[in-house]
Amino acid sequence: MLHHVTLHLARSKQFPEGSPRYGYEMTAPLDDQGRLDPQEWSNTRAHCRVRRFWGDEGERQGVLVHRPGGSGGATWMIDYNQDRAGDEEAGYHLHQHRFVPGEYVTIGDDDGHPHTFQVVSVTAGTPRRVGEDR
Template structure:
């Protein structure tokens, strides 16, 4: 008797540089490419963050925030509870939460919602994804 065991789907991951640009808001009806983030993160074939690859080299998962008239900020992408945050300093006061990124793929042309440290939620469009 031959029995079949379910096969586990093998998902490959790749480290990527992802550019997020501010999408359309009331203040910026056409969005704003000058208000952006560059993130370095491992993504699997489905565009989801590869948590195991990130945990194996957490210092490699970085974020850089560019915003006119403000100093650029550099930090890390951290796991927080069930989700992810951009963190620029020790503690949670400056953390920016990433809405549903635990199960929402990062794909070019899609959107990511960032809740800034002051509580404002802003939409960002995935402008580019470049494997490194």
């Protein structure tokens, strides 16, 4: 089932309190334990959208992709332009993490620098554009 997930930047040296100005809003297929579901992704990939908001830099729109290879046999990534390589952001062991409020996930930016995010909300829902009014 598709879920709407919001991630905010977690505490770090640069942001001791974390920051809701940096993060992601995504529509992603989650199983009953809150883990990304590759089988459901293959059926709903057209709806698996991501909005990245990054302080004063504005936002970027992308898609959630599941690619073969990597740890655990596959890699979850955010791709901002599917016609161009090199703009992807890779998740770190996202297949193992639970997307439930209070949990943490790590996503590397397109330069490969990892950032940790806290899951702040998860709601089940029908497909819609990420960032669209509820």
